[in-house]
Amino acid sequence: MxxxxxxxxxxxxxxxxxxxxxxxxxxxxxxxxxxxxxxxxWSFLSQAPGDAGRTGGIAPILVSTLLILSIxxxxxxxxxxxxxxxxxxFTRAGRGGDTMRLFLDVLAGVPxxxxxxxxxxxxxxxxxxxxxxxxxxxxxxxMILPVFIRTCEAGLGAVGSEWRLGALAAxxxxxxxxxxILLPAAAPAVAAGLVLGxxxxxxxxxxxxxxxxxxxxxxxxxxDSGRALAVHIYDLSMNVTGGDAAAYASALVLIAxxxxxxxxxxxxxxxxxxxxxxxL
Amino acid sequence: xxxxSRAGLAPTASPGLVQRFLKRDSDRRLGALLAGLxxxxxxxxxxxxxxxxxxxxxxxxxxxxxxxxxxxxxxENRFDLMPMLWASLAAATGALxxxxxxxxxxxxxxxxxxxxxxxxxxxxxxxxxAGIPSVVFGxxxxxxxxxxxxxWQPPGASLLAAVLILALMILPTVAxxxxxxxxxxxxxxxxxxxxxxxGARGRILGVALPAARxxxxxxxxxxxxxxxGETMAVLMVAGNVVQNPSGLFEPVRVLTxxxxxxxxxxxxxxxxxxxxxxxxLTLLVLLLAWLGTRVMxxxxxx
Numbered sequence: 001m002x003x004x005x006x007x008x009x010x011x012x013x014x015x016x017x018x019x020x021x022x023x024x025x026x027x028x029x030x031x032x033x034x035x036x037x038x039x040x041x042w043s044f045l046s047q048a049p050g051d052a053g054r055t056g057g058i059a060p061i062l063v064s065t066l067l068i069l070s071i072x073x074x075x076x077x078x079x080x081x082x083x084x085x086x087x088x089x090f091t092r093a094g095r096g097g098d099t100m101r102l103f104l105d106v107l108a109g110v111p112x113x114x115x116x117x118x119x120x121x122x123x124x125x126x127x128x129x130x131x132x133x134x135x136x137x138x139x140x141x142x143m144i145l146p147v148f149i150r151t152c153e154a155g156l157g158a159v160g161s162e163w164r165l166g167a168l169a170a171x172x173x174x175x176x177x178x179x180x181i182l183l184p185a186a187a188p189a190v191a192a193g194l195v196l197g198x199x200x201x202x203x204x205x206x207x208x209x210x211x212x213x214x215x216x217x218x219x220x221x222x223x224d225s226g227r228a229l230a231v232h233i234y235d236l237s238m239n240v241t242g243g244d245a246a247a248y249a250s251a252l253v254l255i256a257x258x259x260x261x262x263x264x265x266x267x268x269x270x271x272x273x274x275x276x277x278x279x280l
Numbered sequence: 281x282x283x284x285s286r287a288g289l290a291p292t293a294s295p296g297l298v299q300r301f302l303k304r305d306s307d308r309r310l311g312a313l314l315a316g317l318x319x320x321x322x323x324x325x326x327x328x329x330x331x332x333x334x335x336x337x338x339x340x341x342x343x344x345x346x347x348x349x350x351x352x353x354x355x356e357n358r359f360d361l362m363p364m365l366w367a368s369l370a371a372a373t374g375a376l377x378x379x380x381x382x383x384x385x386x387x388x389x390x391x392x393x394x395x396x397x398x399x400x401x402x403x404x405x406x407x408x409x410a411g412i413p414s415v416v417f418g419x420x421x422x423x424x425x426x427x428x429x430x431x432w433q434p435p436g437a438s439l440l441a442a443v444l445i446l447a448l449m450i451l452p453t454v455a456x457x458x459x460x461x462x463x464x465x466x467x468x469x470x471x472x473x474x475x476x477x478x479g480a481r482g483r484i485l486g487v488a489l490p491a492a493r494x495x496x497x498x499x500x501x502x503x504x505x506x507x508x509g510e511t512m513a514v515l516m517v518a519g520n521v522v523q524n525p526s527g528l529f530e531p532v533r534v535l536t537x538x539x540x541x542x543x544x545x546x547x548x549x550x551x552x553x554x555x556x557x558x559x560x561l562t563l564l565v566l567l568l569a570w571l572g573t574r575v576m577x578x579x580x581x582x
Contacts, residue, residue: 107328
């Protein structure tokens, strides 16, 4: 009898925990969706903010967000792919590769606010870029590089050796094999790394406050300060009384933007890399 | 060439295979280019640690002050980090205490209880929860959770609010690592328990969990590291008063929040103090993450 009761209690506890987690998740999603949609409109997306963000929209903030993200990806993706290919294809054990891996794993764990400190000290002050989109984008590039490299490298490493043997038998150069065989075969990992990077970079706040700054006008150049969407949400909810409605609408836009970019990244990687693997 | 002859002798896959490509000039150039880029990348990342050290150097000489009890008055060169360190540790520990059972139950549900479609759906929920930006957690905490707590025990912005929000944020980490660890338990071990007539509860608590304890503990440590490093969500709900955490309903300021709040106007040694607190935070987070991966590797099943 006691055994049966214990069994039933345990099962109930497991189901209740799961129900609790799911309920809280739904609570958050419902709050963000309901409050967000009630303020969201076309003019919210197309107008500049007024009255510290209480009225108007987020158009300049969207522009800054996308520019910062573009800078981060323009630096992190080619550099990351190059380092991943080097780690996986061009270096043997004990030749700096292991040190590099250890180093990347260490940096993957560094909190984002610390990247913010670094970005402020190095890009903004030491390199003299000031509070600018460039400082923010480069800081984010440093932040997403370690995880992006390790994900891509894992993908390349998982490509079976017979692919390399095949390329070798076909008389391909190593470079051609990487470009036409190995990277396309590792496309899912590259897409996963890209999605992780975009998610982290778009949602990042702490690393941007002291690098790209708070200015909520449309930036005139990459050396201007620009406010990212996540920073806007933070500012509205903490520093602007009566900014909650706009903050929720911005939160909804932020989540939608991340989802949209993820789909885009997935499609682009599939298209760009997978097409090469089909027979010529 | 030597590479050519060795390639002919290698019918089986081996890690050294990559070296057997015919090294043409174009490949040598590519290799050199990639090595150069890797070096540049390593330099860039080394700079992160270098700048952290250099900028905190003026204050590091007086590192004992971090652990004194003279309070955090950076303008008077009093850099006592302890209240904020305790607040960070209390928030992370509290979050883990909540997230660990819920995350573990989630994993047990997915691996042992849920029918396949429901398990897939619940994993999606966990992934979406992990994908919510921290600033959105902060916004929700500030506008929904804090007023709720305030109605019960003012002021609302408190250690408890931080603990609850952090628990939600790290729960997916706990659940996902525990799912992986439980899935890696050999089927034979579980079938053996079934053959012995042990019930589901006994199989899970007595066989599966102990067998997967390495991966699960590692997940806990990684989740705690994440909670310690989180800035925005905690900054928005914790109240940010510098004081030793004395109760769940007291406002506290964690290390990360302190950096975010004071960097805007900090100069001179104050600025160094903030970099130093960033350094302390980084070391703490890295220690946890290192322990986590070590525990995970140490207990991996063949």
